[in-house]
Amino acid sequence: MSERKPAVTVIGLGPMGRAMVRVLLAGGHPVTVWNRTASRARAAEAEGATLAADPAEALAASELVILSLTDYRAMYDILGGDGVGDALRGRVVANLSSDTPEQTRRAADWLAERGARFLAGGVMAPEPLVGTDAAYVFYSGPREVFDAHRDTLAAIGRPDYVGADPGRAQLYYQAQLDIFLTSLSAYLHASALLAAEGVTATEFVPWAADNFDGISAYLPEAARCIDSGDHPGEKATSTMMGATAAHILDASRAAGIDLELPTAVKSHYDRAIAAGHGADSWTALVEVIRKG
Numbered sequence: 001m002s003e004r005k006p007a008v009t010v011i012g013l014g015p016m017g018r019a020m021v022r023v024l025l026a027g028g029h030p031v032t033v034w035n036r037t038a039s040r041a042r043a044a045e046a047e048g049a050t051l052a053a054d055p056a057e058a059l060a061a062s063e064l065v066i067l068s069l070t071d072y073r074a075m076y077d078i079l080g081g082d083g084v085g086d087a088l089r090g091r092v093v094a095n096l097s098s099d100t101p102e103q104t105r106r107a108a109d110w111l112a113e114r115g116a117r118f119l120a121g122g123v124m125a126p127e128p129l130v131g132t133d134a135a136y137v138f139y140s141g142p143r144e145v146f147d148a149h150r151d152t153l154a155a156i157g158r159p160d161y162v163g164a165d166p167g168r169a170q171l172y173y174q175a176q177l178d179i180f181l182t183s184l185s186a187y188l189h190a191s192a193l194l195a196a197e198g199v200t201a202t203e204f205v206p207w208a209a210d211n212f213d214g215i216s217a218y219l220p221e222a223a224r225c226i227d228s229g230d231h232p233g234e235k236a237t238s239t240m241m242g243a244t245a246a247h248i249l250d251a252s253r254a255a256g257i258d259l260e261l262p263t264a265v266k267s268h269y270d271r272a273i274a275a276g277h278g279a280d281s282w283t284a285l286v287e288v289i290r291k292g
């Protein structure tokens with residue numbers, strides 16, 4: 001006889017919540033859903049989920065309640081409503097919505113006051129990759145709560161536990177998105193620079209891909225420099241790379257494209273050099289960035 005999988009409630013049925021419902025159903029979990037906009041919930045119902053009449057009924061259906069909402073404000077709008085409070089007692093709320101670490105810490109207190117346990121999560125996958133080997137999710141909160149639900153949560157993506165502090169998962173998530181969003185803007189800026197001289201983004205793909213693929217090779221040594229505060233510049237100096245940053249800014253100005261990103265990058269180099277890091281490695285810029 002096949003083992004019965006734990007029931008799961010999913011509240012919030014944007015693209016991400018709907019993908020979670022699909023993979024949980026495919027994994028054999030009974031899934032109950034609720035969403036502010038009912039039409040989205042009915043689509044999940046058609047795929048096999050049970051539609052709850054209201055948030056309290058959705059909470060009552062499963063010990064594990066996953067939230068996939070725009071932000072934590074939406075959680076208060078839904079779970080702070082009349083008649084919902086009592087239904088939170090004894091539940092495990094895994095909020096996989098994006099917000100600041102501070103907001104997740106506040107949410108942990110708010111839920112504890114209502115008798116619920118809390119896991120914060122940050123989903124590191126675009127919607128089409130949910131449930132695949134390429135997906136992982138940062139979790140933080142009480143270790144025993146995570147361990148108890150780890151197998152169920154694994155349906156969404158590899159669960160990576162990063163600590164008891166509830167803020168930690170969103171800290172890791174924001175750090176990853178900081179790298180990701182800034183890299184995407186850098187790529188778009190480079191594409192605009194190329195386009196100004198008639199080179200298409202498609203033509204440049206092999207070299208852009210080489211660049212993205214190669215950057216991770218720098219990380220172990222860079223991390224050692226960042227953590228130790230020691231930035232030996234014998235391979236490449238901030239002064240040399242700052243000159244390149246100035247060339248990119250000049251070329252962007254000549255191309256008539258947006259200057260904000262290269263201006264910000266050049267400013268890091270200028271300030272690091274002014275602070276005496278000219279002969280140090282580029283990693284010394286972190287000393288300027290840390291000071292804000």
Ligand SMILES: NC(=O)c1ccc[n+]([C@@H]2O[C@H](COP(=O)([O-])OP(=O)(O)OC[C@H]3O[C@@H](n4cnc5c(N)ncnc54)[C@H](OP(=O)(O)O)[C@@H]3O)[C@@H](O)[C@H]2O)c1
Pocket residue numbers: 011012013014015016017035036037040068069070071073074077078096097098099123124125126127128
């Ligand atoms: N989409 C992705 O590829 C992706 C990838 C990684 C992480 N994430 C994160 O996953 C979370 C969900 O993403 P998504 O793409 O599904 O976002 P979304 O389209 O913004 O959907 C968010 C859900 O939140 C609900 N919601 C928003 N404000 C609400 C409020 N005040 N009261 C009640 N419900 C409210 C929406 O309800 P309605 O349907 O009624 O509007 C919807 O169900 C976000 O935090 C996002 O940063 C998304």
